[in-house]
Amino acid sequence: MALALEGSQALARTIALCRPQVVAAYPITPQTHIVEGIAKLVADGKLECEMVSVESEHSAASVALGAAVAGSRAYTASASQGILLMAEVLFDIAGLRIPLVMTCANRALSGPLNIWNDQQDSMAVRDAGWIQLYCATNQEAIDTTVQAFRIAERCELPVMVCVDGFTLTHTLEPLDLPSAEQVDGYLPAYRFHHGLDPADPRSLGTLVAPEHFSEVRHAHHQAMMRAQTEIEQADDDWAAVVGRHCGGLLEVRGDPEARLGILTLGSVLGTLEDAMDNDASLPRARFIKLRSYRPFPAAALREACAGLDTLIVLERALSPGAGGIVGPEVQTALVEMESPPRVHNFAAGLGGRDLSLDLYKRLVDAVLGEDRPKGFAIIDADPTLLPEADR
């Protein structure tokens, strides 16, 4: 039965169902309600778990790293500046191939200071070597969180579950929580084969000289690429338990016959779908919901784009001085297609700017009749607010 739950509260309860033995986190908007919720479950005796209140995000990630290596299922969560502060440790966790799950309650990065939603924070650690799964709804965030622990532990790779801050974390809606039996049946007890054990002493994270470093990186990359199978399998197997799919690596929605495609990451999808369906005068689009951004599912993407003339890649972050982040990667992946679509690349909804219903029409109007991609733009930036030189 669906319960009326705030996204963060639902996530806290879902994480508890996954039975983490150590949770270390430092509060930061808009992640705070998630860790507050977990802390309350621990304090109320509903979750047996070591809740470590640390002095910084660097420590939060470090404690989670240590706990996972010492044999505990561990979890952390952060956002924005917190992700940046733990960045050093995030690279360590991934490079050491430690199975950890964290939630990124996606938020803009300073400066200027902004507490609202975009995805610049998780994009900033794109190359850390973590699996990154983006959630389009709170229900997907619940289901993806359960799957994330299984993916992490089977692949010996950390998983970042990216959940749009406020838009999902602070939205109350009807949500289905799995039962403890369902999660227990799906998620076996934590085991880490390369952990530290006094009975079988070994070192972890020691200096790796040039003789081996390239091979370590190669193996990490290969493990990430192989994880694609596990991400799809985890979703299929969870769907067999709860009857809901999250889309595996990516999901094709909207009008399958459309020649226009729109690729999105995260929670903007529903607004675009609603806008399209509510106005019959608008051209229809095929939506590609990119769920797994790392590993990047190039082959699945080519398949999803078959038959498209035009593809809009809509993202919630940018690389100043270059343009989009996801757009160029998509374009590279599609080069191998016999007749790839023209790729237009836009960012929108930066720092919490409302992604309104008219965004769909703006996107469509911006590309229809264009024979060549116009180049990256922040499509909802208001030039009248800018000095002449910056327009």
Added chain:
Amino acid sequence: MLEIRIHGRGGQGNVVAAYLLASAAIDGGRYAQAFPAFGAERRGAPVAAFVRIDEHPIRRRCQVREPSFLIVQDPALMEVAGTLAGLQAHGTVLVDGPEAGIDDSGDNEIITMPATRLAMEHIGRPVPNTALLAAFITLTELMPLTALIDALAERFKGPVLENNQKLVEAAAATIEAGRWREVAHGVGA
């Protein structure tokens, strides 16, 4: 789909009001969504929260720009730019104020009720949200009042819950039941 915007000031329980209304709708078997528009995170700053209620799953996650109903927790906010923005032609406004009254001189009917005063009487705190919700549900008949009390029972217990329950009943008694029923059910259907 019915869209409602709640205006208040930080610390007035604006988000809680939105969550309570959506929870009551969801518990009654409908789909609903509630979320805040966070501004400056400090007490007293103007804030807004949004509620959508529908018979079907709600996909959009944009802010409510053209609400059918406004619930305003502080009469001074009626003068603040943006409070009345986008209100639909058939839309109506429920606002807290010192005295009860109905103003139907303009395009949109405005009903004032002494929500803060009632809250002071029953729960001893100047928090108008519960009384306004009780009045709103009474005006629209979107759900039985018991749905609000059930939603309150998920957040409060003991004497606090009992006092809130009395507040709900008192607030509902001050207002004309079903006066906004047509708007609420016409749009929501």
